[in-house]
Amino acid sequence: MEALAIYDFNATADDELSFKRGETLLVLQTDRDANWFNAELRSRTGFVPKNYIQMKECPWYQGKITRANAEQQLLKQPHDGAFLIRDSETDSMAGSFSLSVKFMDSVQHFKILRKEDEVTKKMVFHIWVQGFLSLNLLVDNYRSISISRSHRIVLTDMVQLIGKARACYDFTRQEDGELQFNKGDVIDLLDTSNSQWWKGQLNGESGYFPATFVQIL
Numbered sequence: 001m002e003a004l005a006i007y008d009f010n011a012t013a014d015d016e017l018s019f020k021r022g023e024t025l026l027v028l029q030t031d032r033d034a035n036w037f038n039a040e041l042r043s044r045t046g047f048v049p050k051n052y053i054q055m056k057e058c059p060w061y062q063g064k065i066t067r068a069n070a071e072q073q074l075l076k077q078p079h080d081g082a083f084l085i086r087d088s089e090t091d092s093m094a095g096s097f098s099l100s101v102k103f104m105d106s107v108q109h110f111k112i113l114r115k116e117d118e119v120t121k122k123m124v125f126h127i128w129v130q131g132f133l134s135l136n137l138l139v140d141n142y143r144s145i146s147i148s149r150s151h152r153i154v155l156t157d158m159v160q161l162i163g164k165a166r167a168c169y170d171f172t173r174q175e176d177g178e179l180q181f182n183k184g185d186v187i188d189l190l191d192t193s194n195s196q197w198w199k200g201q202l203n204g205e206s207g208y209f210p211a212t213f214v215q216i217l
Helices: 067-075 135-141
Strands: 002-005 024-029 036-041 044-049 053-055 061-063 083-087 097-103 106-116 123-126 163-167 186-191 197-202 205-210 214-216
Touching: 024 053, 067 083, 067 097, 067 106, 123 135
Parallel strands: 061 083
Antiparallel strands: 002 024, 002 053, 024 036, 036 044, 083 097, 097 106, 106 123, 163 186, 163 214, 186 197, 197 205
């Protein structure tokens, strides 16, 4: 992940990394120490104080979660392409990650590899042939280009589930974009900002329904 330096930092130990305010660092590991991250800058790696940098927004990074936990989260998502990036379970080396993506009723997992680019001699992240200097750039690329070679799957952010509701009555879809359900069904709520029509998901489908037809759990 990328982080912006908000203060200068001068290393005082061999395993620390110096940087200047305004520089962009590549953060490789966040969970080794409560106060220090492992980062890279200009092909050098070392520890940096976390309060000297500001992480660029990346809600897709879930850190050290298991493959099973990733699948559990993603299978609840209403759309294909919902994804997250997690620390690799099979490789404990800093900078080793896996990408998990929902497609239909399953989750596909891609190992994110790191290697030196033959032309630039810089370390890059890659899933297929093309390399990227950061995970942020890799994610941005696959938001418009398919991550899969067998199906068209582009990355889209997960939606935040805000609660659950039980259907008090049957509701039959009248128009496209509505969510049909039966009395007793438990619906995942996605948006309740409108007082009359809420958005939810059920059995992998999402859509709008009358708020008066359900009761929040």
